[in-house]
Amino acid sequence: MSREEYADTQSTNPRTSGPGRLIIALYVVFVVGSLSRAGFQIATEWEQAPLAYSLSAFAGVVYVVAAVSLAIRGRRAWWVSLVAISTELVGVLAVGLWSVLDPAAFPDATVWSGFGRGYLYIPLVLPVAGLWWLWSTRPTATSRARRRGR
Incomplete structure (x- = not known):
């Protein structure tokens, strides 16, 4: 590993500064909340609402991936964050609409x-904020060229 590559790995992550800290902190809170709640419900009340509990567990996993990849x-981590947060947004919109149109399913x-x-x-707000922050801190061609020494 060259000195430039080492220095690049030691520099700060722009996604963990400013609003990124709050966004990551909220993801961590939702990881704990959704996975602990889903785990308890799956272990004790599975028969009552297996779809709802499975979706909550899935949401928790998405939150884990988003929090870790943002940090x-x-x-590559930027792209993983983009996929995770986009999945979250689609999930909250789809499940939100489904639960409003067919409350009996939940x-x-x-x-x-x-x-x-x-x-x-x-x-609903967190993935929008997360996507905005990702877009604001996206890797640019200039930063890639600088890392390659051009």
């Missing part, structure tokens, strides 16, 4: 039910 520096709420109504709509 990691590099283009005898118990998920993290994404009612567009995150039970969580102050943060599940």
Whole structure:
């Protein structure tokens, strides 16, 4: 590994500064909240609402991937973040709409039910903020060329 490559790996991650810290912190809170709730419900009440509990567990996994990939520096991590947060946005919109149009399908709420109504709509706002932050901190051709010494 050259000195430039080593220096590049030691420099700061632009996604973990400024608003990125708050976004990552919210993802961590949602990881703990959604996975602990889903784990408890799956272990004790699975028969009551297996779809809702499975979707909450899936949301928790998406939150884990988003939080970790946002905290990691590099283009690959940026792309993983983009996929995870886009999946989250599609999930909250799809499950939110489904739960409003067919409430009987969700005898118990998920993290994404009612567009995150039970969580102050943060599940709806968080992926929008996350995508905005990703776009603001996206890797550019200039930064890639600089890393290659051009």
